[in-house]
Amino acid sequence: MRKLLYLIFFCGLFFSACTSSKQEATLVGKIDNPISDIVTISYWTLENDKWRHIEDTCSIIDGKFSFDLHINDLTKADLIFNTFHAISIYIEPKQMELSLSAKNLFDYKLTGTDSEKEYQPLKQQIASLEDSLRVLVYDKIEPLVRQLEKNPNEENFKVFQEEREKLDPIRLLLNNKLEKINIEYIKNHPNSFIAAGQLLYIIKRAEVYDSPTDSAKLLYNELSAKVKKSQLGLLALKQIQDIDDEKALKETTNIGQKAVDFSTYSLISGDTVRLSDYRGKSYVLLDFWGSWCRPCLQGIPFLKEIHKKYNKKGLTIIGIASESKKEPYLDAVEKHNLKDWPQILDVQNLEESAKGNTNKEDVKNKYHIDSFPTYLLIDQNGIIIGKWKGTSEENDKEISAMLEKLLLKK
Numbered sequence: 001m002r003k004l005l006y007l008i009f010f011c012g013l014f015f016s017a018c019t020s021s022k023q024e025a026t027l028v029g030k031i032d033n034p035i036s037d038i039v040t041i042s043y044w045t046l047e048n049d050k051w052r053h054i055e056d057t058c059s060i061i062d063g064k065f066s067f068d069l070h071i072n073d074l075t076k077a078d079l080i081f082n083t084f085h086a087i088s089i090y091i092e093p094k095q096m097e098l099s100l101s102a103k104n105l106f107d108y109k110l111t112g113t114d115s116e117k118e119y120q121p122l123k124q125q126i127a128s129l130e131d132s133l134r135v136l137v138y139d140k141i142e143p144l145v146r147q148l149e150k151n152p153n154e155e156n157f158k159v160f161q162e163e164r165e166k167l168d169p170i171r172l173l174l175n176n177k178l179e180k181i182n183i184e185y186i187k188n189h190p191n192s193f194i195a196a197g198q199l200l201y202i203i204k205r206a207e208v209y210d211s212p213t214d215s216a217k218l219l220y221n222e223l224s225a226k227v228k229k230s231q232l233g234l235l236a237l238k239q240i241q242d243i244d245d246e247k248a249l250k251e252t253t254n255i256g257q258k259a260v261d262f263s264t265y266s267l268i269s270g271d272t273v274r275l276s277d278y279r280g281k282s283y284v285l286l287d288f289w290g291s292w293c294r295p296c297l298q299g300i301p302f303l304k305e306i307h308k309k310y311n312k313k314g315l316t317i318i319g320i321a322s323e324s325k326k327e328p329y330l331d332a333v334e335k336h337n338l339k340d341w342p343q344i345l346d347v348q349n350l351e352e353s354a355k356g357n358t359n360k361e362d363v364k365n366k367y368h369i370d371s372f373p374t375y376l377l378i379d380q381n382g383i384i385i386g387k388w389k390g391t392s393e394e395n396d397k398e399i400s401a402m403l404e405k406l407l408l409k410k
Contacts, residue, residue, distance in 0.1 A: 024094070025091070025092070026066060026067065026095050026096065027091060027096050027097075027098060028066045028098070029065045029066065029079075029099070029100070030063055030097075031060065031063050031065070031081075031102060032101040032103075034060050034063055035081055035082060035085055035102045036060070036081045038059055038060060038081075039057070039080065040058075040079070041054075041055070041056050041058075041067050041069075041077050041080075042077065042078040042080060043075050043077035043091070045070055045071050045072070045231070046072075047072075054070055071093050073232075074115055074193050074197070074232060076089075076090055076091075076200060076232060077090075079098075081102070084137055084138055085102065089108070090115045090116065090194065090197060091113065092112075092113045094113060096110060096111065096112035096113055097111050104131060105134070106127060106130040107131075115194060118192065118194055122181075122182075126178055129178050133175070136170060140163070140167055141163075144160045144163055145160070147159075152294070178201070179201070179202060182198040182201055183202065186198055186199055186202075186219045190222050190223050190224045191227060192227065193227055193230050193232055195227065196227050196228075196230060196233040196236050197232045199236045200232070200236055200239065202219060203216045203239045203240055203243065204239075213240050213244060220237060246368065250368040250370075252368075253367050253387070255385060257384050258382055259376070259384050261275050261276045262274070262366060263276075263361075264344045264348065264363060265344070265348075266342060266344050267329075267344075269342065273342045275318070275382075279381070280380055280381075281314075282314045283406060284315075284317075284378040285318070285399075287318065287319045287320065288322065288367070288372055288373055288374040288375070288376075289373045290321055290372050291323060291329050291332035293373065295373060302399075303317060304340070306399065307340055307341055310403050310407050311341075314406075314407050316341065316342070317341040317342075318341065318343075318344065319341060319343040320345070320363050320367075321346065322345075322364060323346075344363070345363075348361060348362055373389075373391060375395070375399065377402065377403075379406075385402075
């Protein structure tokens with residue numbers, strides 16, 4: 001579920017109160033037929049050679065909203081009305097006015113900026129594709145998600161999966177066309193600051209689909225020196241480097257690598273769970289899951305089956321949950337009777353994690369898990385010997401076969 005929503009839009013939903021500022025950069029907006037009573041603006045800004053990610057939320061009153069902006073250069077910002085209604089716009093350190101309609105957010109009018117005139121020809125090129133994506137998401141995918149949220153039963157989840165599989169190829173085709181247009185624009189406009197902003201779209205797709213950043217690097221190298229030195233150019237370079245660094249770290253959890261140790265307090269048992277405590281004693285299957293993750297919950301019967309069959313023969317399962325709140329997690333452990341093996345959270349402190357404060361000792365930062373469930377099998381020497389993503393009959397068979405060979409047929 002989380003993965004799908006992230007593929008649809010590249011934005012966060014962390015809300016705060018409207019901020020006040022002495023800066024002159026402002027954005028005053030008016031929206032017809034608003035689909036929510038709040039709007040969030042999200043963007044990166046460079047201050048004193050340090051990157052700052054700003055997410056500011058404001059109430060929509062009588063269709064109107066306004067933001068004071070902390071920017072000093074051309075900036076690409078996301079305007080987020082809800083999970084399914086968001087657009088990207090170019091803002092400047094000026095006084096700007098925005099008018100739009102919830103029926104078609106992309107058909108907006110932004111005045112008070114120089115960049116909007118430059119962006120218009122490209123905007124017209126991609127307008128029909130953006131509108132097709134809007135129809136696909138708003139009219140087809142959103143109702144399915146809403147129904148699933150309202151009544152999360154097996155039948156609705158099955159319908160959601162089936163329809164998603166039908167719609168995903170269409171969405172992918174539309175996004176590929178958008179990417180092609182953006183690539184051509186960047187190649188043909190190396191002196192355009194808008195080109196650097198559109199490169200951010202290419203980079204984000206590489207991150208979401210876990211694809212190489214080679215294409216983004218080539219496009220970045222084609223930008224002129226002045227564009228590379230701009231805030232958008234520097235942000236593009238930063239995001240490329242961040243993706244490469246993340247991929248390098250993820251390789252540390254590939255098969256054949258030594259599993260990174262962790263030591264985490266369990267809310268369930270009250271004990272401290274250390275991976276190294278099992279070194280030389282048993283095989284360990286790490287189960288990265290979440291109470292919100294339906295495939296994770298569907299995989300519980302299989303975990304109980306292999307626990308019953310192999311626990312006394314040298315297998316330990318450790319559940320590592322990714323959660324934003326404590327209550328749903330505790331309820332899920334109780335409801336599904338998951339106290340037969342160690343259960344921990346992937347963060348040391350939920351409250352600090354919710355504030356965006358990271359801890360290098362958090363299991364999620366050590367293992368870089370990007371989908372749920374993920375299973376890692378670790379041998380008695382602490383080496384990763386198996387890795388599976390998702391719940392499927394094929395994965396269950398592979399895990400069972402490996403455990404059978406290791407623990408029952410020595």
